[in-house]
Amino acid sequence: MITLDVQNLESGYGEVKVLWGVSIKVKKGELTTIIGSNGSGKTTFLKAIMGIIPVWNGKIIFNGEDVTKLSTHSKVEKGIVMIPEGRLIFPEMSVLENLEMGAYTKRAMDRMQDSLDLVFSLFPRLKERIQQKAGTLSGGEQQMLAVARGLMSVPEILILDEPSLGLAPKLTIEIFETIKKLKNEGVTMLLVEQNVHLSLAITDYAYVMAEGKIVLEGTGEELERSDEVRKAYLGI
Amino acid sequence: MILKVENVTKRFGGLVALNKVSFTLEKGEILGIIGPNGAGKTTLFNVICGVYSPEEGRIIFSDVDITGLPPFKITRLGIARTHQVVKPLNDLTVKENVMVGACFGKSYMGLEDAEKIAEGVLDTVGLKERSELLAGKLNVPEKKRLELARALASQPTLLLLDEVLAGLNPLEVSKMLEVIRKIRDNGVTIMMIEHLMHAIMNVSDRIIVLDYGAKIAEGKPEEVANNPKVIEAYLGDPDLALKLLKKEG
Amino acid sequence: MIDVWVDSIIGGLLLGLVYGLAAIGLNLIWGVMKVINLSHGAFMALGMFVIYLLFTAFGIFPYFGLVIVIGLGLVLGMLTYFVALHRVIDAPELSTLLATFSVSLFIIGVGTFVFTTIPYAIDISLGSISFGNITILGTKVATGLISIAFTAILYVFLYKTRLGKAIRAVSMNRVAAELMGVNTTFILALSFGIGIALAMSAGALIATIFPFTILSGGVYELKSFVICVLGGLGSPLGALVGGIVLGMIENVVTLQIPTSYVPVIEFSILVLILLLKPSGLLGGKV
């Protein structure tokens, strides 16, 4: 079953086109990854899916329903949840308040207690710091909070934008372990990453994006073995 | 020697963005700076240009200690740069943008000379037809070229390029590389930050690798490319990936 | 002699609380929307006249009339947001400054047309409290207490309720809040509505203790700027403290120097703090 089906998406900023007809599919319960170099349009693509920037052309079908024109908050209400690049936690709020904000929608609020239990079992460290101001957490902890906050929204699909950005290797591994755990729990995910090896190692299916287009796709293993990915990234 | 960076450290709050970075740059060289996101590359540029002053260390440019000088003075000494996130002067025309560079750069020339220089430079970067357009109307690759033109127009002796290749297609990349070589052949020393590895390996004489604010490698492109530390910093440790796979089965 | 000082300090405190209430609205709007609301004074004047009309035409006692003033402020504020601000909320600050100023012109213009610029006053008495040689008017005590109560209610709202937390979230990061499913457009409108409701109720309270004209709001708006800068732009609690400081300056400093120098001191403080410590003496965030 297809959770998210993006067809021929075109978008950009002002008069400048960045996405030239991008199509991807995310299957329910699977982890789908988009890799690509800086400036290839990955983040723009996610912003367009979420409705943060307008879609010029193409369609976004979510669970069989056309959600292309919906506002960002309505998409969240439907269960399309994104953890943005750079985390964007609420620094002056406590950890608990951040999590409560995650459960802002009516749908999520009804299940807040269950969500909190899940989140604290995944991230026991957050439970210890529940009253601490989020801005005072370490970079790694903030990233965990961002993931936890996303889970609080009870996502039908969880979209992660470069969760390992700026994290030390050890923390990067932790984040990927978490993603793997979530996958085993059956969470449908769309991951955008620069860390090729780690993401290909855990993904079910992957797309390679370049210059606003999908240039390559396949299972994680297929792409891991592919010389083209290596070339696109290292040129050696 | 045109530039000497000595033990430079820059902190933001608790975060060490640059950690005792030292290197030198010879006249006429192209030096590539690589490293993962957040490694401190752009901070290094900002420290050289005077946007930030470092907590420790010194920067010597053409025998002048420029540590802590305001950016406009450093520009007039002959350092020009481009920005990773382009900063076009949107409501001025493309030509006027480049004229700002010419007027206030190393030669500090008048408007009429600046106009001539601007026309020449715009031709070099292939924006001649766009001269009279408002800069805000350019697309991203064009804005990148505008950044380059503006920096060139100031007639620098040292040029800092921050990801000028990002977002260009392969044909445009090879054109841009030609332009960069041409600039070097005209006697300008170049430092460039780049993610496109094949391009930077191709064009640089020497490469410095930053990771978590520290210099982890330095050398000829092929040496650096085969350095396991570099591969790890870039791709993540392949062993770690395997470990993750095995652990969770 | 000591009585004079005590009298002035108590008077300054009570006055400062009302000033603080006026400034809180301004600060909330700045904190959440990054808009300097130049219609604040006009809405304060509107509050004065609404409470006056409620009292004189319908015989509604001013403190009960406040409920109506708040409701009206909320509606008018949200309406103003959609009419005048929504389109330019992301434009450079000149646009929002002028947009709110044009709203001010409109209100003052219509107000002058209807009420002219002659002074009005609300004649109520709550008696007075005396101890020793010190006498404090009941109306002043009431305005002070109501100001504290409103501030407390605002705090409970911002920190304990779902909507209040959404307002704080929007003030920290609008995109992130939208990604949590918050309708940020509505939250911006609501914040402006609350800010205006606070401005109008502060105006209404001031009307119970001082005479006023349609132009009176301007004076209090400028005072609110000083207060906000004192307490830190964007910090509601800072505004209350800033208000008290200003009330004290007005009532206590004038024991030593002529009253007419008060504005000189106030605006010099404004400029100096902006230059030396733009985050305000108390410097906090929402």
Add this chain to the structure above:
Amino acid sequence: MKKPDISLWWITIAVIVLIVIPVVTKSPILRESVFLILLYMTLALSLNIILGYTGYVSFGHIVYYGIGGYVTFSLIYFYGINLIVAMIIGGLFAAAIAYSLGQAILKLRGAYFAIATIGVNEAVKALVNNLDAIGGAEGLYFNIKVYNAYGGAENAIWLSYYLMSALIIITLIVNWYIKKSKFGLGLMAIREDEDAAIILGVDTRKYKSLAYMLSALFPGIAGGIFFFKNGNIEPENAFHLVKSIEMIFMVMLGGFGTVTGPVLGALVYERIRGLLLINPLFKNLHIAISGVVLLLIVLFMPSGIIGYVREKIAKIRRYIE
């Protein structure tokens, strides 16, 4: 130095034509209304230097008009100094204050700068209110004999008119030369992106201070002429914050950052205001209507009349700037 081009010629000639009309018709009514238009044009063009070219929203800019007015008025009132000398001293004094104040407040950006300038205006107004030596809150009134030195009141009024005419022409030409100079290019670079400008080598601090100083000079002189003609000066009039906003309104209406925009904006604004005041229906509502018009401009025509035309017809861009 750049040669004047068509954009300067036509607007200068248009202003001169406007100036000549009352002279030819000898109509005092026309003279009064043109005097006001010329004053507005001077104020709008001056503000344009800091607001339009440099991008700093000086909200309390009227303070320099008031300062210049007070200095000029006092010099004549107390020392009997000639108007022309007095007004130049007044203008220079305003410019000097702006320069030194600019060193400090131009560090602030955006809304913070705007509030600081309001604070400066209010602080100065309050201070003057307290300076009994120059009349305090009541202000100063000329004895009618003051005008005898200028050949009587009627001649003095005509002199004021000619001085204001000369001032607007100078302001206009200076404005144009700034826009077309290297200095102007540096200012516009600051307006578009101050951080980029400083990296490109613009000494932003010096340039901003100079621009701010120049933008205070002409209002200072204009204030001197106006209050001389007025025969009376008081703080409420000299430092009227609403006038500050009227200045911004005129620049916005015409199109900021252009030379012709503020001139046109001032003309249109004065005419609209005049019409509203004449019409009995609108007379009492003119403030409210101004508010609506201002809002409509901000929301739907943010680049002003000139900006709007420029966008629609790109070809005539260089003729109308």
